[in-house]
Amino acid sequence: MAILTMREALNQALFEEMERDERVFLMGEEVALYHGAYKVSMGLLEKFGEKRVVDSPITENSFVGLGVGAANVGLRPIIEVMTFNFSILALDQIINNAAKLRYMSGGQFECPIVIRGPNGAGGALAAQHSQALEAQYVHCPGLKVVMPSTPGDAKGLLKAAIRDPDPVIFMESEKLYNYKGEVPEEEDYILPIGKAEVKHSGSDVTIVTYGRMYTHAILPALERLEGEEGLSVEVIDMRTLAPLDLDTVLESVAKTNRMVLVEESWPKASVGAWISEQVYRYGFDLLDAPIERVSHLDVPMPYAANLEAEIIPGPESVVDAVRKVCYL
Amino acid sequence: MATKSNSTKTSSSKKGKMNLKDIPFSKERLIELFRQMLLGRRFEEKCGQQYQMKKFSGFCHLYIGQEAVAVGSIAALEIGKDYVFTTYRDHVHALILGISAKEVMAELFMKRTGSSHGKGGSMHFYNGKTRFMGGNGIVGGHTPLATGAAFASKYRGDGAVALCYMGDAAVNQGTFHESLNMAGLWGLPIVYIVENNIYGMGTSTERSCAQPELWKRTGDAYNIPGRQVNGMDMLEVYEATRQAVEDARNGQPVFLEMLCYRYRGHSMSDPATTYRTKDEVGQWRMKDPIERLKEQFPTVFTESMVKDMEEEIKQEVADSIKFAEDSELPELSDIWTDVCVDYPGYPGREASDNKYEFPYEQLENAKK
Incomplete structure (x- = not known):
């Protein structure tokens, strides 16, 4: 077992899945040049280039929606929201589009997207930046919601989320990015979604x-x-x-x-x-x-x-x- | 790029006779496109009638009057390669993009044989084979999706273009501006078409838009040239879209404003009497896109030829109603399919069918 921070574990998962599958790309605010507001995407731009690691304008509803559209036509987007507080701006795209296309189309289309970022309080950030919003997404059928607590779980579950054919809301925590824990060193460590x-x-x-x-x-x-x-x-x-x-x-x-x-x-x-x-x-x-x-x-x-x-x-x-x- | 970004107001529309030599496709293709318009018209008329007869319910938005826009623009695409996203006024787009009249009518009639198996309805038609991506119910909500398809196309380098229709009210939504900003910024292969039928429900562009000349709104703002097109002229729509699709394939997104008119109300519940005049409707009916095409090619669309086609279409629509009536409603078990790919027994589902069963034997053993 390696001892890694949550940030490193998430970064490994992104790195491995992007290396494994050409269709996987990362988009969000500050994910490329800045390496992510919380540095989760450290080194990804340098490895995969600007085609696959894309800095978006501050346009949450539409870059999440862009990811949904790209997923509908066969790509595997990972959309980073800087925090889930900002995902409120994208609720229309997540709830009206990502969660419903498979159903509304009678199973003709699917939406293999991961929407990820920190959820919950970060420390002295006041009311608009400290919300734990998982219930909003759990409430809506058609979405899977994952919220890991340790670096090992974070890695195994993020890899599973990226491979999942349905939209996955993947909620991290600003307070956990520096938290250290054991991460199995096996080549393709993956955990099942839906198991406590x-x-x-x-x-x-x-x-x-x-x-x-x-x-x-x-x-x-x-x-x-x-x-x-x-x-x-x-x-x-x-x-x-x-x-x-x-x-x-x-x-x-x-x-x-x-x-x-x-x-x-x-x-x-x-x-x-x-x-x-x-x-x-x-x-x-x-x-x-x-x-x-x-x-x-x-x-x-x-x-x-x-x-x-x-x-x-x-x-x-x-x-x-x-x-x-x-x-x- | 600077010159390309200049927005233009075009008026190449020709009324009156045209020569077959002047059009960019064969006579057979012209007839096929005319038939698409006529089928769209007659299908929608019958659809409205069936709705009034209470054969189905829900929201129902008819396309009557706007046929030239969908037919002329989709004709400029490579079907099966390019993507099409549209609004909830989508029956005719569906018919053009390979969903049979039977499957459209059956979906409206809430039948399992409908194209979305009775789960989509009037506002949500899709066809995976022709890359018809709906049928979307939220005004402006699909502009990011279409932008995403264009992003995917550029990402893969497969040369596909996304065509994104919207109504005139959508241009005031945030998603419209956010999407165009990204498309312009990244040079995505996309053509946005606003079907400007003047009214967002009952509110006119004059009463809702600071700049009601919509084609002017994107050039300088998003580096996306805006072009105004006579949406009542199928050939003009075709030519404008063909040019726009070519530009888009070369990495220059385009915004087309198609001026058109819906003869009916916003939806079946709107008699359209309070916000517009009979005189206005009459003026637009004088510009009818189907009549216009007949006038342009009187030797092709002769009285007897059109009469035969009308008969054939009448039969096709009647058959679709028969098919829809005869089809079965969805099975109750269909409720649970296609929520997620491997939709498990969410504990919540017992609320309606009590399918969740906890292994009580295991519990008993655990207690011991």
Whole structure:
């Protein structure tokens, strides 16, 4: 295993897939000469040239739409949005076009596009630049939504997303780009879309999460829960949010009978709300306590760091929620 | 490049007799194009009638009056190589691009034999074989898609051109300007055609556009020459598009404003009485593109020849209705196909058909 940052792992995935398939190109704001606002595309312009690594004008709706059109006619675009906050400008192209062409055309056309970039808070960026928007995309059928939490998962899942014949919304995190982790060194490391992973086995309580909450809230909470509280905690990283791997969640809840959901986004109509509903519906008899949910407070993000720290879920709130479902 | 970018207002339109020697294709081809226009006209008339008889529902936008635009411009393409994207006023484009009258009517009638198997409807016709890319429902929403097809063509170097139709209201959408900016910046092989029928629903270009002479809007702004064309004259449309497609294949995108008119309302629910006058409609009907072509070639389109063609088309349209009526509705299981290629049992799907089954045995074992 190599130890890489998330940025390096994503860069490797882009590099390998562009080398493997001529049809793959990368387009977005600042992806070429600047090497990406977060330097994820470092070295790609130099290797693949400006035909395949394309700096776009600041025109989110239309360069995403251009990618959709190019995908419809056989290319494999990777469209980088500088952050998913800006993807709101491209919702028309993603929801009305990318997600629907296969269906509306009776299966005549497909849309193998990846739309990727950081999602969620970056730190003191205030309300317009700190949003976790995964629920918007999970809500719409026809899209696959992937949100990895570790460098290894990021590499394997990005490679899978690029090869997938359907539109994949691939959500990274600004806070994770420097996060280091193990990445298998096998030649073509690829992970299946639609499979959750039990990141940590346990028998007293199940924590279901995805994205950077795993590394930033749950890993630090685990030490306390397993140390001070003496609990055996199972942690499931969903990795893909659409389609949802409910089987893995229910199997775990069948064992622990208690569940805590941790997500970075707002609580209303969220992915956590959706997973909870599914567990209540299919796993009602398995639960010994109501599900606890830990989410972003239901407010726009303020600038001040002390307020931001209070608003985003951290280890404290995870510990509190776990204690609550365990009636401690 | 500087001279090419200059926008021009053309008026080479000739009314009255023309000589077969003066046109760039054979008599047979001329007849074929005339037939496409006539089929489009009669199909749409019947379509409106069937709608009023409540044989189908939903939005339905008829193309009557604008036939010269679709027929003349598609005639300038290499079918199967070039891409065509259009709006929701798409029945006639579909007929020209290889979807049979039967498949179009069956789709309108919501049948499984329709070209999108009953999932697209009036606004969403597609034909993979002829690279007809729809049939798009959002005003201006497909201009980036067409620009993407042109990008792909340049990327592969395969010489294909994308033709992107839009209505006059689309030129005020952000996607129009964003797309033209990229096409002009990168020299993409694309021809944008605005079918200027004067009204975006009921709002005229005069009431919605700071510069209602649309052909003027792209030259200096995007380095894309704008040219105004008489959209009621099929031959003029053909020639303007042929030139534009040639320019586009050489890396110069072009914007064509085709002046035309829809005789009917915006959609079947619009009687078109509040925003325009009968007199105006009458004036445009005097310029009818089908009559015009007949007048240009009276020895080709003789009374008996046209009568025979009318009979044949009448039968073709009647057959399409019969076919549509006789076809089966989609199966309920079709609901779940073609969402994604490998659409799994999303847990949510049980809401309607309870297909998701969790392995409860496994749970029981786990509990033990």
